[in-house]
Amino acid sequence: MIKDFQIAKKEEDIGFYAGFVGAAFMFGRFLTSFLWGMLADRYGRKPVIIFSIISVVTFNTLFGLSTNFWMALFMRLLLGSFCGILGTMRAYSSEIFLEEYHALGMSVISTAWGIGLVIGPALGGFLAQVVFLFCAINNSLISKRVVNLIYI
Secondary structure, X not given: OHHHHOOOOOHHHHHHHHHHHHHHHHHHHHHHHHHHHHHHHHHOHHHHHHHHHHHHHHHHHXXXXXXXXXXHHHHHHHHHHOOOXXXXXXXXXXXXXXXXXXXXXXXXXXXXXXXXXHHHHHHHHHHHOHXXXXXXXXXXXXXXXXXXXXXX
8 A cells, every 4th residue: 555655765665654554543542542431431332332333444444545645644543543442342341241251251352353453454455456366367358447447
C-alpha cells in the first residue's frame, strides 16, 4: 500500500512510512482507551461493543480505500480511536463468567485477538493483488479491461 502511494523515495523507505501507519492505530487506542472504559461503565458494554464493531468495519474499509499516505494514516488513527472492543470485551467477560472461569474467558479473548492479528493481515496480503494474479493466470482481453477499470 505504501509502495502504491509513491511517498517513499527509495524501496528501503517503505518500512519507515509503514511504521507510521501501523503505529497510528496504537496511538489512537492510547488516546481513547480510558474514554471507552468510562463510556462502557456509563452506557453499558453491549452498546459500546456494537458501536466499536461498526466503527472498525467502517474505518477498515475507508483505510483500504485510501488514496494517499495521509488519508491512510488518518484512517488508522481513527480506527484505533474508535476501537473500544478489547477492554470492553474483557470487562464483559469478567461479568458474565463465573469466578472460576475468569481466566478462561480472558485467555479466549486474547487468543482470538492474536489469531485475528495473524490471519487478517495474511489474508489481506494474499487478496491485495488478486486482480493481477487473475491476469497472470488468464491473460485475456477481458482481464486487462478489468484491471484498467479498477485502476483508473
